[in-house]
Amino acid sequence: MAASMEHTRLTFSEAKSLISKCSFSHLEAVSSKRHVVLPPKFFNSILQGVREHLNSELQLVASWTDGVLMAYNNVKILETVGRIFDESPYIHFNVNADFIMFRPAVGCLLKGIVNKKSTYHVGCLVHQCFNASIHKPRDLESEWEGTQLQIGEEFIFKVTNIYTNNGVLSLRGNIHIEK
Known part of the structure; x- marks a missing residue:
């Protein structure tokens, strides 16, 4: 017997409310600095590029932290100009944001x-x-x-x-x- 339950993304407020409502959530709110590398198509819309980059990491194990990125909010670009290295066309920025991370462990x-x-x-x-x-x-x-x-x-x-x-x-x- 099988039923279809669709996988959904939680909004930042939904994920944050689960932290306090559910003692078994293993969700954690963190404010963190993050390095983001954007393709040249975002030269005129850096914030949009950062959001698209973060959206592509939602519900995936994040290499930059110990956990799964569930939601984010309050994205702030920390530099007025990005950096381009050598002949690479990609632009590098440091950003800060509020993240909700899912961090289960064996035994939880x-x-x-x-x-x-x-x-x-x-x-x-x-x-x-x-x-x-x-x-x-x-x-x-x-x-x-x-x-x-x-x-x-x-x-x-x-x-x-x-x-x-x-x-x-x-x-x-x-x-x-x-x-």
Whole structure:
């Protein structure tokens, strides 16, 4: 049984509100300086180029920080002129912005919403963006809690593995049962 739940991008205010609302969000607000390299087509519209560059990094593992860029706001270009090096036509700028980063770790608890289900597997979305896969433990002989979950239901799971493919974050976990 499978259902379609569309991956969406959170606005800065939506992501920021999740930080305070959800103890399992693993979202963090940071103000940070960032180096951005823009192609020549943005010589007359630097701010637009910076925004397009940052938009292209949304929901991807960010090489410049330990986490996934979820949203940004308050972009400020820190120099009045950019730099061009050697024969390269690209222009270099330092910018500052407020960023919301997703920083899960193995062992942390997250909330997921079921979007796929089978006898031995539950698929879910975290923050409407990231796929998480929950498998029935091989050595479990009693009934698995995953069979009770329904499409669209929210549940808590413990992260057992984090992996990326081309910058896309995926999670693996086990259903968390409070004892």
